[in-house]
Amino acid sequence: MLGENLAFPPTLKMKCDSVLNDFASSENHLSFLSLSTADGYSLSHSDPAHVELNFRRISAMASSFAGISKELARETHHPAMEGSIIECQTGFLVCRLLKTEHLDAVLLGVFNNESNHGIALWTLNNIAKSITDMLNVYK
Amino acid sequence: MNATISSIGLNSYEEGLIQGHLKILNTKTRDFWSYVGAGDDADLVITRKPVSTSGEAKVAILAEDGFRKAKNNLYYLGESLRIFSLLELLLDIEHDTSEDPLFSSSSITTCAASSIHDFCAALPTSERFEILVNNQPCCQVLFDQGEWKAASHQTKTDVISQLSNGHIRFNEQPSDIGLAATLTVKELLWELGAKHSTNRLSQTHQYRISSWPLFGTWYSAPYMARLSALYSKRFASIDDGVRFSGASPAQVQAFLSACHLCDLGLQKRPVLEPSDKDQLARPEPQTLTKGLLHGLRKKLGMAFSHD
Amino acid sequence: MINGTKILFIGPMGAGKTTAITCISDDPPIKTEASNSARHISDKQTTTVAMDFGRIYMDQFNAIDLYGIPGQEHFDFLWPILEKGALGAIFLLNCDTTDQIIQNSLEKFCNDFSRLRDNSAIVIALNRANENAVSLCHNWLRENNIVLPVLMADPRNRDDIIMTLELLIATAEVDLLPEGEIHDAG
Numbered sequence A: 001m002l003g004e005n006l007a008f009p010p011t012l013k014m015k016c017d018s019v020l021n022d023f024a025s026s027e028n029h030l031s032f033l034s035l036s037t038a039d040g041y042s043l044s045h046s047d048p049a050h051v052e053l054n055f056r057r058i059s060a061m062a063s064s065f066a067g068i069s070k071e072l073a074r075e076t077h078h079p080a081m082e083g084s085i086i087e088c089q090t091g092f093l094v095c096r097l098l099k100t101e102h103l104d105a106v107l108l109g110v111f112n113n114e115s116n117h118g119i120a121l122w123t124l125n126n127i128a129k130s131i132t133d134m135l136n137v138y139k
Numbered sequence B: 001m002n003a004t005i006s007s008i009g010l011n012s013y014e015e016g017l018i019q020g021h022l023k024i025l026n027t028k029t030r031d032f033w034s035y036v037g038a039g040d041d042a043d044l045v046i047t048r049k050p051v052s053t054s055g056e057a058k059v060a061i062l063a064e065d066g067f068r069k070a071k072n073n074l075y076y077l078g079e080s081l082r083i084f085s086l087l088e089l090l091l092d093i094e095h096d097t098s099e100d101p102l103f104s105s106s107s108i109t110t111c112a113a114s115s116i117h118d119f120c121a122a123l124p125t126s127e128r129f130e131i132l133v134n135n136q137p138c139c140q141v142l143f144d145q146g147e148w149k150a151a152s153h154q155t156k157t158d159v160i161s162q163l164s165n166g167h168i169r170f171n172e173q174p175s176d177i178g179l180a181a182t183l184t185v186k187e188l189l190w191e192l193g194a195k196h197s198t199n200r201l202s203q204t205h206q207y208r209i210s211s212w213p214l215f216g217t218w219y220s221a222p223y224m225a226r227l228s229a230l231y232s233k234r235f236a237s238i239d240d241g242v243r244f245s246g247a248s249p250a251q252v253q254a255f256l257s258a259c260h261l262c263d264l265g266l267q268k269r270p271v272l273e274p275s276d277k278d279q280l281a282r283p284e285p286q287t288l289t290k291g292l293l294h295g296l297r298k299k300l301g302m303a304f305s306h307d
Numbered sequence C: 001m002i003n004g005t006k007i008l009f010i011g012p013m014g015a016g017k018t019t020a021i022t023c024i025s026d027d028p029p030i031k032t033e034a035s036n037s038a039r040h041i042s043d044k045q046t047t048t049v050a051m052d053f054g055r056i057y058m059d060q061f062n063a064i065d066l067y068g069i070p071g072q073e074h075f076d077f078l079w080p081i082l083e084k085g086a087l088g089a090i091f092l093l094n095c096d097t098t099d100q101i102i103q104n105s106l107e108k109f110c111n112d113f114s115r116l117r118d119n120s121a122i123v124i125a126l127n128r129a130n131e132n133a134v135s136l137c138h139n140w141l142r143e144n145n146i147v148l149p150v151l152m153a154d155p156r157n158r159d160d161i162i163m164t165l166e167l168l169i170a171t172a173e174v175d176l177l178p179e180g181e182i183h184d185a186g
Helices: A010-026 A055-075 A117-137 B012-025 B083-096 B108-122 B156-163 B185-196 B222-233 B238-245 B249-261 B276-281 B287-300 C017-024 C079-083 C099-112 C114-118 C131-143 C158-176
Strands: A030-037 A042-045 A083-088 A091-099 A104-112 B002-008 B032-038 B044-047 B058-061 B067-071 B074-077 B103-105 B128-133 B136-144 B147-151 B168-171 B205-208 B267-270 C003-010 C030-035 C046-057 C062-068 C086-094 C122-127 C150-152
Touching (some): A042 A055, A091 A117, B044 B083, B083 B168, B108 B156, B108 B185, B128 B156, B205 B238, B287 C158, C086 C114, C086 C158, C099 C114
Parallel strands (some): B002 B044, B044 B058, C003 C086, C086 C122
Antiparallel strands (some): B067 B074
């Protein structure tokens, strides 16, 4: 089925949903989080308040953005790209590539204007570490 | 259109046979044929001996081995009234009387190819038939995996060479030669048309096709890609095809004949004089793109490159 | 500055778009590849997630730009972006699958690239195909009144890709002819 990754077990999805929702609800400057495979399938996301979002499209766009960023970094002799950032008047979008034993993934964090670069990157790094640890442990 | 058949000198069994055959054949023919009894007042008269008829009537004589067109209004149908010979006869007459023929003259090759084409179109797909060239077996044709295919002990080149050089007729009850049919009839017709047709198409008409030929599967030559592109996108004359592809007029005509034989939706219309409105609507030549495409052709060594 | 004319490579994942561009590009192509997690659809290690980009240089001022789309349907938001200004498309299709999947792909890509389809500016190149697959495509096009060329092509084979480009260029050149006036080409 479109936008679904058959290799991602439902129990792992539940755990990811839980982790992402915990972070999103505990960080006021974080609007929502999305986790997708590196090739654009939606794996998990937090539940954003008050907005309808199409996570199939967001996941695909995040992976395309990460793919372009990675290639741009390589082309400019900065290999091993870790993440990329989009600055907006109303906040930040931060993408991080997650390399785990079984899966390459893209974590997207959307931050509101209460955030700043430092906090946003620090927050997303922590979330990325939690998710990576969980994906690595899960067989 | 309704068309009539009468007979001279046939017995009642033979008259009944004609009526029986027509019940089946009227689902295969363009016109609706009906038997009107003894006499010579019909579109087609079936006789045992040569007769003279009034007007435009065609005459079919029950003699010789099978179907043969002797001249414009005279046919031989074989000694017995076989359904396949009658079908060949009716299709041939209908082909002759088409109101708007595509070709102003047809070569032997194209007649043979047209007969094969019409025969396949008219036959039930459960049938198998044999094509004889100058009374020698050439190949057998049967319906396999959704299309008509030919099987032969001879090579494809030999089959095409034979078909392009002799008079053909069909045997509707061949014995199985035990060979797999590997050559599609369309591939056969395409090559017959594209290589051997000497049909003449009207110079005062424009032509268009509604399907591309199968490049890489059917016989192809470099100029055919450009002819296909041209005629699949717009109506164009024979001269247009010559100028756009670098092919000779004969090659363009053969290409269009092959398109017709392979049911690629060949249409024609009279050449239109461009109106003032058309003149205004003309796009500016896109010289940049044109130059780039020309450059790309040269750079990649594409087949169509004049210089 | 280089003037570029855009040619698109479209088709589902695993059709050979990246391979075809690599095969004819003068520069090593830019690829945006990520690990393929949908191995049940195509058993290859990586897949394109944004686009491929290659270039054929005509001279120091002119080039043909080759863009490959990401073939998976969830990337369809990118397709109209990449299609903008394209002269035409090579539609690669891997026929090592069921007839139904081939027909679904034909329908999907012919509809999603309808501007190019309606201008007959798509060449369908069948990878790993046999004559039955060619007939299947040909018949599907006829049933849907779509006039496009179909041929078998191996995306690893430069001659095959050049043949598809030749057909595409021939159709593009017809558009450059003013109605009623056809001059010697070449």
